[in-house]
Amino acid sequence: MTSGYGGGSGVGVKGVFIGAGCNRIVNNVSWGACDLVAFGAQNAVAIFNPKTAQISTTLPGHKAAVNCTQWLPSNKFAFKAKHLDRHYLLSGDVAGAIILWEYSVLEGKWRYVQQVPQLHKKGVTCITGIMVSQTEAVFASTSSDSTVHLWEVVFPSTSGGDCNLLHLDSLCVGVKPMVALSLSELPRSAGYLVLAMGGLDNKIHLYCGERRGKFVRGCELRGHTDWIRSLDFSLPVCTTGEANNVLLVSSSQDRGIRIWKMDLRDSLDSNQSAYRKEKISLASYIEGPVLVAGTNSYQISLESLLIGHEDWVYSVEWQPPSTASSEGIAYCQPQSILSASMDKTMMIWKPEKTSGIWMNVVTVGELSHCALGFYGGHWSPNGDSILAHGYGGSFHLWKNVGTDFENWQPQKVPSGHFAAITDIAWGRSGQYLLSVSHDQTTRIFAPWQNEVSLGDEESWHEISRPQVHGHDINCVAIIQGKGNHRFVSGADEKVARVFEAPLSFLKTLGHAISQKSSFTEDIQVGVQILGANMSALGLSQKPIYVHAEQQTPDRNLNDNLDTFEAIPDAVPVVFTEPPIEDQLAWHTLWPESHKLYGHGNELFALCSDHDGTLVASSCKAQSAAVAEIWLWQVGSWKAVGRLQSHSLTVTQMEFSHDDKFLLAVSRDRQFTVFSIDKTGTDETSYQLVSKQEAHKRIIWACSWNPYGYEFATGSRDKTVKIWTVRKDSSVKQLMTLPQFNSSVTALSWVGLDCKSNDGLLAVGMENGLIELWSLSVKRSEDGGVAADAVAAALVVRLDPLMCHVSSVNRLAWRNRRNEDSSSSIQLASCGVDQCVRVFEVKVK
Template structure:
């Protein structure tokens, strides 16, 4: 991403949550995990717990992703240099992506020709040979498509994609799917699918297509949620059996055995042992596949979960020998359920009865259940994704001791606002998922590893309304921010002691707060209220007086919420801890607006906060000014007739700029008297654009500002001699609505600025603005120039609207800058910008 060799933009961090959809996650033989984040396909590495990239291309929410090869086919992927990923969305579109393992580069190969009219519900595929894969997709339109994909033999070659079959399964749509090659030499593929009619339907077909309905398996009493075929399992040395595991909303898991008929002499033989064992053999239908026939029987019924079982998966094959040529299918199944647990099931050595041998996750009182569980390629880790868009990872560190591991985290709805912390050590983001989150680089002592990785280190607000805006208060003293949600009050939050100590652990600045600073903070953390609106403080003294939990008051009712335990973290916290133990207490509520809050900003001295709300009349569209500290309302600025969409104070705090849906911008002069009184006058109001003005930003070194609009333009204006506003220039038209702007000074040249422009299509561009000043400080119009420096690579940009951009205030290093962004693709991003 070089623009004229002058600027380099690198991904530092991507934070995103997982769409809360069942078949959304896939763990590939590449070792990487894919998941949908709104309309982006995100890729993360479990080794580093970092999201590596997001793939842009879908216009609708991503419902499912599937690797070819998945972790199940690691043994066939040894030689592969290219791996493929399929992603399906709510519009029925399926996209095929290619990853080159050598350099980690992605490319969009093609859109699979339109095969579904409604959302894709499941994609599943198998490797039939080293370079040949088959995959099938189901959709809520009641159709199933089967495809063949031939990998290229050489890098740079093209893969061949051909549709083998496309058939309808009726009005009850299918939501689960699994494919397998049948054992023996029949060359037949079996397709199992299940959904809303509680039955499992088996279809058979050859390698070249045309699948016929073979039989159906009855037994489940509610929707089928997940199906997975094992690879052929050897019983008494004969590899003629294949197993299918199914799970359902009836809370049960069933294991079905499919045995090649010809290998059963007169109906006895290898079954004699089993009939006398507890796994009594229940005869089921016969599956006809080409010339072969398979006897299906119910091998086992696994009961243990207390809620819907959303996913089941066989453990991937393991190497049978050191040279790694022979592989065997372990008899081990992972299930994930809405009861907040994942379980591993294995048959007991002596009786053959399937037992639950591992249970993880039951401690999480906040996860609201798991939507899916996945094995790592070598079977030593298991990953769940949960209702709150969160990941949970456990690793077997030896002797079935499963320990939680770090995972990426982030918002699971549009991220509406973002700001750097007052110290520049962290960023705070606000989202429609009703949380605000804090991300920071967690520095590790240099001897241990290179560099730093970013993690979510706090979740200061977990609310009952969608959060639309927030602003950091820049004054001295404790860290504070103000948040505004779909309610008429703004709320002020103050950092608790536990956060300040965690932050100093993260930044390795043991001295970043003197002990005096920390002793002044009497609040250790905060507790959630039952309705999730006001967060009450937990005081330092109160912690030592532990109330009697077992008394009459100890009864667990719906009104009580378990007490938070404010914690100082010495390593990045995991989901359970974040959601519960990192809240900030609310110190004030700011009442006054007539509608839901829409935007907030704070001045650079940290003395005033401005707020606006959704509005359709002049009276409601007024901007309120609040005094930091006393939190009194000290001003009502009337100018606009519709919602004020963004506001910003000039860098010397003399002006407040507001832009609105009414296509106008206003500049107010703010004057402070020596006694702290505030007065304000409307300096100018002007129709700036032909459509909604979404964003604005001031020049760091003067009284010039930029406005960006839905009309796809950015205009630069100057406040002239403190009395009027004139237009300096209009940048060339952009390809999409301009939704976010942030202007910072150029690191080296005083009369230059860098303007970051974010658009509705997710793209971010950096522009160089250059100018000359006259003696009186005003800018010479002919000498004002704008040049595009760089278009940021789409694979590190957002996949939908950029909602906010924010440059980090950078005092030390003059060459490199950091830019934070957030968007409607649920992502928070941080970029390093190096200016040569």
């Protein structure tokens, strides 16, 4: 995570955790020679370290979703990059922009270098690049505008220097765009490069050119019968002390993989018969066209056709070379190819030692029904790990842990949502963070305090995926329940759903927080449900009971079922270490216990009181009748109130610290305050005490002072206003904070000192940035309830590298256990950029 605390005025902020899913697109992921993985998460470029399974940072700069990334040097050139102290990264987006970034290995810091002059008119779909020397690289980009552009970039010799960028050539490829590219130097043709491109016309096009000259069309390779999705050149292959040939591997939607050999023929004017004789072997190559580069020519032949995948093959990649020198050349590239397919598997292919026939030697994959295929596969720089990214925005990593033989085992990876995150809530005791998203899932993240962790650093992971839903989820509230873990969520349907924590989760949480107290035993008493199952064609998650474990299921019941319904049962598991994607997606569901019917439109906002016994809900609305707020009693699930006051969607609600007031803000630019009185066990009375038009635009957010009756409202008009509820229940404005640079979309107020009424207000904005303001409430000497004034000061503006790159949807301070007096508190945020973030705020 971002190391060290940034900020001034006695407050420091450190990034603790980022959870994010990968954009669901081919070419989005790149594994660099520096052993870091880059991927696009909405408009951000996210970086993660495979060794720690943590996302270290996100890079802001793109104004559209990131489509592709490419490291310079990539994992292919790791053998050249041992002593590099700066690595570079290219990222391309849907709007056609390409950005160059610099990473300093020694400092662990990132720098935005420049945006490549924008020549693409549409989204960039693939970037490929090679290092031609320690400080020079050539890269090519292709786009759905049917053009390919080639660039040379010269990296600075000193840190922070300028990169020199030279546009080499533009190639127009006709009406059918190219979607896959690969570059290589040609063996024994100094200064000549070959560019392979493939796409929607099912052919591979080879272009050849001198490094600073024009690229000319060389030849076409035919054979694939569907779109070409991936191309990768090997490094020049050394056979007799000198490199004479280079191999190209291609994959296609025709499910096939082809290996092409480009063999150096003698110079054009000499007799070639002697050279031909020694090349005849068992595998008599199918000769293809000839590629001419200057005075040299290369005979192209089909070396092998690999058949094994049962669906589109989205990526192929040669294993990176090791540094072992081979006959005077500084690298030795293994004859090994990794392929990834939509059939949910990755395969490693190698030629058999005796016959030379290429065989599939390793197959790994998520073989359950819930994975929907892989968009790409990548080798680690040293070739001992392979990484796939999938349709569900997820990563899958395997490491070869065998010594004498290959033994590929799944490893921990970062995970997160792959669409906008709409709401977050801390567990009632603050042990975990729950998030909901438009990717139709609910996820729980928690610090896993294992013994292996380095120092005191908490390592955060996703530990459960309670809800896998059929609708985009908009809001969530954590409420009281057995074991203190129960939540209600609202989605793009008119129903709120209640989920109960099963025993398997409670035990897993016990391992995660590794408390030596009786915490885990206490909360597990009386929980009879072990986990949950998802019905094949339904949306309800059915409970699996503890006592049902021992019973042998009657398989005859399935005989007459439609095949669609014959999905395997979930096996609720207690995890003693963070679960991987396949386990999360199927074995950590929570059972659904209730549905709350009443709203006329899609649910938009939820909140619960501090006891967790009363829930308020609102839905999207264009009229006063639909915009009413419903109150629900937890337990009996009766609707105990329908509060009418707003004429448009209520965007956020919050109960005051003592649950006497409910505050609601709306798109109609007004806020309302209701007094809430719980008269009996199941009875609640309410009354509208104040309603004001507070801002000039939509009010997106509100938050109460945890120590009093003051509250803040934040609006699209870029202002935050502080209000107080007086003794007569009227509301008075205390102040307006100085205008912000962007719409205010999220607020959260935390109390620091009850006696002095000091607190921090976190402000999240539409541009993704977050600010912390100190608020000090002044009350009258006679101990009055209402505040007379409030003093506000900006204490820290979070570094953009720590913040979101798109609108912040929600901010939430972690519950401080037992009035914890420690000087650090945690703030969670979520946003449209698919990221959940946790910050450590140190109050000095």
